[in-house]
Amino acid sequence: MDRTATPARTWSRFKFPDSLIRYGVWLSVLVFLAYTVEYLEIPLDRLLGMLGRMGSTIANRYYPPDIDYIMDADYLEYVLETVQMAYLGALFGLLASVPLGWFGSYNMTPSRRYVYPIARLIVMGCRAVHEMIWAILFVTIIGFGMLPGVLALMFFCTGFAGKLIAEEIEAIDMGPVEAMRASGANLFQTMIFGVFPQVRVAITGIAIYTWDVSFRAATVVGFFGAGGMGWYLKRNILQIETERVAAILLSILALVLISEALSAWARARVMKMK
Amino acid sequence: MSDTLASPVKKPTVDDIINSRRQNRAAKGAFYTLLLIMVVWSIKVTIIEDTDWERIGSLGKVIAAANRFIGIDFSLFPSLIGPTLETLMIACLGTLVGVILCIPAAWFGAHNITPYKPITYPLARLMMTLSRSIHEIVWALFFVAAVGLGALAGVMALAVRSIGFIAKMSAEAIEDIDPGPVDAIRAAGGNDFQVMIYAILPQVLPQVLSVIIFEWDINIRRSAILGMVGAGGLGLVFFRQMNTFNYHGVTSVIIAILLLILLGEVLSYFARKAVI
Structure with missing residues (x-):
């Protein structure tokens, strides 16, 4: 130059x-x-x-993790509760996040001026507040037990899945939607027949992923009294029963590995169906 | 698809298709029934049996309990600036240390450049899974026990928790690189280190940087709660407000967290734009 x-x-x-x-x-x-x-x-x-x-x-x-402790029937019952909590939290969160994802996607939202920012704000709020804070808030409002855990996980999963679903809807091909609109379909019809078939597989993948994340969070929401094995963990940490803590951590690791393998398998199946 | 076209397969008859569809539908039906049973069972155990409805009382009582949180304790805000800054700093340092710890994990975990596959590859994968599967609260507790109370425990907890995601994404990026430059540098006599700096790093840098920015964004969220177990930042203030039943103060802390996360989101948006 x-x-x-x-x-x-x-x-x-x-x-x-x-x-x-x-x-x-x-x-x-x-x-x-x-x-x-x-x-x-x-x-x-x-x-x-x-x-x-x-x-x-x-x-x-x-070092020598107290394996007998985690093989106890009481503990295994808490593990089962954790799985159920994670499952319900992910399910309710997904049910909430599908409409929120719809309202919060820029191309498909019913009203860009009012509904879009509100849906975005709700999803962002759910995402921004950490699941532990949700758990503490719900424990203060409705007391100890598994219900606050489910609610906390539900809010957490709404934030997590809502954003992904909105992004997925924003990436669709607008051709079918326009064709449906041109032939006079209303809002729900375009959503069900124009958008949903395009994002069905992606939403299934997101659902599996959400379950995975929800399970990881569920292992610790019990820390502040929201049910599941987190309570066991906290009790043993406070009592400085370090060998039991090690055993519990090992059990969490094993469960997460199992759930990861399961979700990888399920996602591979879903992708194959595509 | 292409191999089915290439190999001479028997053309499926109409009966075959109908049969396979019927089987498919049966499998689907069984799957959905199973899901439904699991939902009903979970609802029965968690919501109906485990919940103490007597204690919760009526909907009005729940709303009254939630109402305690409505209102902002403005007098708390000046004392929140320090912890907010601390939270942001813990997130930054935690991400940085995490990135440094990630380098060996990503190097060992990418199966095209791992030094000795039977040992280093599973080792790195184990590191990643371990880091991701244990929650940040548990890591923080562990590090508080190991290095004492304070910000260092929080930084280490975030660093270790970040390894999993950053290393996994970086390893996947490394596995996808174009091998041409690697061969070229090797042919010109470059050693392993030079190959990494001049052939691999330039190819994966944009992807890795955007993963790091993403993780930094999440780390702000995480560092806001680490204080609850003694690792500094806003979590400590939150816990203190909760324990003194100053519910308006709790709302103030949550607003501070939200503002910080908003700031992080804006910053990471511009940073991502600068990277790409």
Whole structure:
């Protein structure tokens, strides 16, 4: 481009204003990180010894996991409750998130000015508040038990699935929808015959994924009294029964692995049907 | 599809198709019945038997209980600025440490570049599953026990929890790369390290960066609750307000969390735009 350049010019990857911005951004990120470490009072000297200490903690206190404890019938009953809670939470959340996904998709929403922002706001609110906070709120409102857990998981799953479903609906082919509209179909008819067949498989995949995520969250919502095995976990942590804690963590790991394998299998089946 | 066209298969008769459809419908019916039974059973156990309806009382009582949360404690806001900043910082540092920890996990977990497949590949996959399957609260409890109360425990909990997702997505991105540049650098005499820097990294960088931004966004959400188990940030204030029954204060903390997450969403939107 610049034919009159002197031959002594040295090559650099970024030209002047670009390079200044680039290095400036990197420098400010570094300064921010240094300030963060300073502000949070993170003991950097302890960071190095941490690994060794963690290793010895695990070896001394957590090592022989108390397997008998998790084979107990009471505990297994709580595991079953956790599965049921996760299942119901995911189901109710999905039932709520299908209409919310419809209202919150920019191309299919009934009214872009009123319904769209409201649906988006609800989904964002459900997503933004962590499932533990939902669990605590519902426990304060309706007391201990599995119902607050189901409700907390329901809100969590609504936020999770609502966004994915809305994105899925936004990505559809508008041709069938326009054809249906041109032939005089109303809102529900376009939704059921124009949109739903296009997103059916995707929604099934999302549903399976939601169940998976819901199960992971369900293992700990009991922490603050919302039912399931989280309560066992908290009790043993408070009693410093570390070997039992290790066993419970192992059982959670095993259950999550099983649910992951199941959901991978189910998703593969659904994709094959497509 | 293509192999069925290529191989000479027997053309299905009309009876075959009807039969297979009937079988399909029977299988579907059985599946839906099973689902329905599970729903009914779960509802029976969790909602009808386990719930203490006497204690909940009427709908009016529930609404009254929920009403306690309506209202904002404005006097709390000045003291929320510090914890909010702390929450944001824990999320940033946690993501950063998570990314650093991810490098070996993604390297070992991508099966085209893993150094020794029978050992390192399952090891990395195990790391990812372990990281994802244990909830951040449990990780935080573990690290509070290992490094003491404070922000460091939160940072480590978030870092370890982030490994799973970032490493999994990065490993998948690495598995999808074009092998041409790798061969070219190898042919020019580059070692493993040089191959990684000059052939693999440039190809996966945009994808990995957007995954990191996504995870950072989620980490803000997570770091807002880690304080409940003693790992610093807004969660501690939330827990304190809850325990002193200052329900309006609880609402204030939730609003602060929402504002922080909104900020994170806006920032991550611009960051993602800058990356792509």
